[in-house]
Amino acid sequence: LFGRIPFTDKVLDDEDLQPLMTDMRQLLVTKNVAADIADKLCDSVAESLRGTTVGKFSRVSVKVREAMEKALVRILTPKRDVNILRDVAKAKAAKRPFVITFCGVNGVGKSTNLAKICYWLTHNGQKVLIAACDTFRSGAVEQLRIHAQCLGVPLFERGYGKDAAAIAAEAIQHARREGCDVVLVDTAGRMQDNEPLMRSLTKLINVNNPDLILFVGEALVGNDGADQVVKFNAALRDLSDKPNPRLIDGIVLTKFDTIDDKVGASISMVYATGQPIVFVGVGQTYTDLKRLNAAVIVDLLLK
Amino acid sequence: MVLAELGNKITKALVTMKNSTILDDQVIDDMLKEIQRALLESDVNVRMVVQLRENIKKKIAAEDAGGFNKRKLVQQAVFSELKRLVDPAGKPYQPKKKHANVIMFVGLQGSGKTTTVTKYALFYQKKGWKTAVVCADTFRAGAYDQLKQNAAKAKLKFYGDYTETDPVLIAAAGVEQFKKEACEIIIVDTSGRHKQEASLLDEMQQVSTAIQPDDIVFVMDSSIGQAAQAQAEAFQKKVAVGSVIITKLDGHAKGGGALSAVAATGAPITFIGTGEHFDDLEVFSAQSFVSRLLGFGDVEGLVDK
Ligand SMILES: Nc1nc2c(ncn2[C@@H]2O[C@H](COP(=O)(O)OP(=O)(O)OP(=O)(O)O)[C@@H](O)[C@H]2O)c(=O)[nH]1
Ligand SMILES: Nc1nc2c(ncn2[C@@H]2O[C@H](COP(=O)(O)OP(=O)(O)OP(=O)(O)O)[C@@H](O)[C@H]2O)c(=O)[nH]1
Ligand SMILES: [Mg+2]
Ligand SMILES: [Mg+2]
Numbered sequence: 001l002f003g004r005i006p007f008t009d010k011v012l013d014d015e016d017l018q019p020l021m022t023d024m025r026q027l028l029v030t031k032n033v034a035a036d037i038a039d040k041l042c043d044s045v046a047e048s049l050r051g052t053t054v055g056k057f058s059r060v061s062v063k064v065r066e067a068m069e070k071a072l073v074r075i076l077t078p079k080r081d082v083n084i085l086r087d088v089a090k091a092k093a094a095k096r097p098f099v100i101t102f103c104g105v106n107g108v109g110k111s112t113n114l115a116k117i118c119y120w121l122t123h124n125g126q127k128v129l130i131a132a133c134d135t136f137r138s139g140a141v142e143q144l145r146i147h148a149q150c151l152g153v154p155l156f157e158r159g160y161g162k163d164a165a166a167i168a169a170e171a172i173q174h175a176r177r178e179g180c181d182v183v184l185v186d187t188a189g190r191m192q193d194n195e196p197l198m199r200s201l202t203k204l205i206n207v208n209n210p211d212l213i214l215f216v217g218e219a220l221v222g223n224d225g226a227d228q229v230v231k232f233n234a235a236l237r238d239l240s241d242k243p244n245p246r247l248i249d250g251i252v253l254t255k256f257d258t259i260d261d262k263v264g265a266s267i268s269m270v271y272a273t274g275q276p277i278v279f280v281g282v283g284q285t286y287t288d289l290k291r292l293n294a295a296v297i298v299d300l301l302l303k
Numbered sequence: 304m305v306l307a308e309l310g311n312k313i314t315k316a317l318v319t320m321k322n323s324t325i326l327d328d329q330v331i332d333d334m335l336k337e338i339q340r341a342l343l344e345s346d347v348n349v350r351m352v353v354q355l356r357e358n359i360k361k362k363i364a365a366e367d368a369g370g371f372n373k374r375k376l377v378q379q380a381v382f383s384e385l386k387r388l389v390d391p392a393g394k395p396y397q398p399k400k401k402h403a404n405v406i407m408f409v410g411l412q413g414s415g416k417t418t419t420v421t422k423y424a425l426f427y428q429k430k431g432w433k434t435a436v437v438c439a440d441t442f443r444a445g446a447y448d449q450l451k452q453n454a455a456k457a458k459l460k461f462y463g464d465y466t467e468t469d470p471v472l473i474a475a476a477g478v479e480q481f482k483k484e485a486c487e488i489i490i491v492d493t494s495g496r497h498k499q500e501a502s503l504l505d506e507m508q509q510v511s512t513a514i515q516p517d518d519i520v521f522v523m524d525s526s527i528g529q530a531a532q533a534q535a536e537a538f539q540k541k542v543a544v545g546s547v548i549i550t551k552l553d554g555h556a557k558g559g560g561a562l563s564a565v566a567a568t569g570a571p572i573t574f575i576g577t578g579e580h581f582d583d584l585e586v587f588s589a590q591s592f593v594s595r596l597l598g599f600g601d602v603e604g605l606v607d608k
Binding site: 105136144231257 | 340343344345346349350411412413414415442443444445446447448449450451452453456497498499500524526527528529530531533534551553554555556557559560579
């Protein structure tokens with residue numbers, strides 16, 4: 001019945017739309033969009049089509065697809081652009097280092113993608129310092145030391161068990177003295193519901209007021225993805241004692257090479273926060289860092 | 304445990320069904336929709352969810368003989384299908400005392416292998432087994448230091464080679480050394496890998512061929528979504544995955560993606576990880592999990608009628 005070509009103009013009602021939206025919802029969930037976000041998207045697309053007229057000889061399913069495509073492109077098109085090289089230059093003019101902090105849950109790829117971004121920055125002529133502020137996980141400092149050696153940049157570290165906020169502060173001081181352009185601050189992974197750990201991240205942010213706060217999430221994540229980024233933001237806001245707390249400025253979405261066409265996590269995370277995806281991680285070497293291509297993502301989602 | 308949230312929703316759907324005065328197709332359909340929704344929100348594979356719903360419907364249709372208690376029938380069908388989801392037929396490997404049990408850990412990047420290797424080793428060491436760990440991850444920066452530091456903290460025997468680049472050689476040498484030392488649990492940690500890179504899966508197979516493990520443990524992050532099943536299948540195709548450990552269940556994720564992986568590998572879940580510390584490891588039993596999940600009294604009676 002649906003998708004059939006009507007021979008007269010037709011005003012769309014719920015009866016026309018519901019079965020198509022059910023299929024659309026299932027498609028999005030199969031592509032790893034979080035279930036409730038798929039719902040909301042389908043509701044808003046149905047809402048936008050209800051009462052509109054489809055001309056004769058055109059398919060309702062094509063209209064639904066077009067409307068969904070538009071909605072998805074809109075979500076993925078950043079309202080604010082993050083231009084790191086421009087902002088680094090501004091900081092340089094002000095004779096201070098530009099500070100980027102990486103945060104996120106455990107094992108998503110914070111340290112590795114920090115190293116990739118370091119590679120990109122050094123290739124763009126920036127003098128970078130890496131600050132080892134994961135003082136908890138075994139091997140975290142050595143992991144960064146190896147990257148720093150390979151990339152030919154200095155590492156600022158104070159070993160394990162120390163206060164991460166204080167080490168970051170010291171590293172930034174050090175970078176200032178040494179005339180570094182950028183400081184990349186690595187932090188320990190933490191679960192979004194772990195209040196003590198979220199508190200210590202908030203402290204690190206408050207004490208050091210970084211120029212850019214990047215949330216690192218992995219493209220493999222399912223329904224939890226939106227929750228992670230929303231709760232990191234909420235913690236930075238609610239656990240801060242500042243009148244205007246700093247929040248997440250952008251997202252790094254990693255492990256994009258491991259998901260084939262199941263690219264829905266990108267939609268879930270951006271939809272949940274309105275923050276742009278600044279980089280996409282597509283592998284385990286330094287050059288495996290890309291920009292998000294919204295058109296490609298939308299194509300994969302609706303295929 | 305957060306997986307229980309899924310259980311609550313399913314139980315609620317079943318209770319609603321039980322309390323409705325008439326039990327017609329509409330009521331059953333509503334209940335199945337509720338269950339389907341709960342499973343999708345927990346990241347269970349879409350195809351499996353659709354299949355599960357079909358199976359339940361078929362069972363109900365086939366066995367509904369009027370006189371039989373239909374409510375019980377429906378409940379039974381839901382229960383046995385869910386149980387199939389988390390509890391495959393396979394029994395997990397049981398390490399034998401006074402034998403060199405070689406256990407190889409595999410999984411996607413960052414899933415929690417190295418941390419769980421340490422927890423698993425400590426679990427057996429505390430029970431009096433002679434335990435050792437081998438670092439055969441030559442790829443990830445700092446992998447050697449990570450396991451070495453963990454082993455030192457947990458007072459475990461450690462084998463690694465900072466300069467050798469071939470994981471097959473290291474794994475074989477480590478296992479051989481610890482066999483000579485009469486260790487009973489020898490755990491081999493490997494690099495993270497994924498199905499899209501065939502050479503990585505080949506490497507895993509070569510390590511497995513070289514050390515002939517008694518069990519291969521597939522470590523899965525509880526937050527994984529719809530990509531879980533395809534990844535798990537790819538691992539299983541290359542090596543004989545014998546058990547699954549689901550990590551990071553101290554987080555907010557419900558673990559449904561990981562459950563789909565269980566169905567894909569046919570291997571049972573043996574432990575769950577519930578934190579970053581070495582004692583954050585719990586033994587998992589699918590049977591008691593499902594009964595807790597659904598909160599119904601006579602579970603055995605329900606399943607094995
Ligand atoms: N395939 C793939 N693997 C990645 C990517 N980014 C990171 N990884 C791998 O993911 C694993 C974890 O990366 P890390 O950078 O250590 O993750 P982390 O978030 O710093 O982890 P913790 O500090 O322990 O919370 C490593 O094996 C990385 O090589 C990516 O884009 N693609
Ligand atoms: N909260 C929590 N974190 C965990 C758990 N298990 C592991 N982690 C953390 O997850 C991160 C990644 O763990 P690893 O053990 O390095 O993961 P891996 O699979 O060995 O990673 P690769 O070797 O890079 O593939 C680390 O930050 C661990 O502390 C868990 O059960 N709960
Ligand atoms: Mg790290
Ligand atoms: Mg590891």
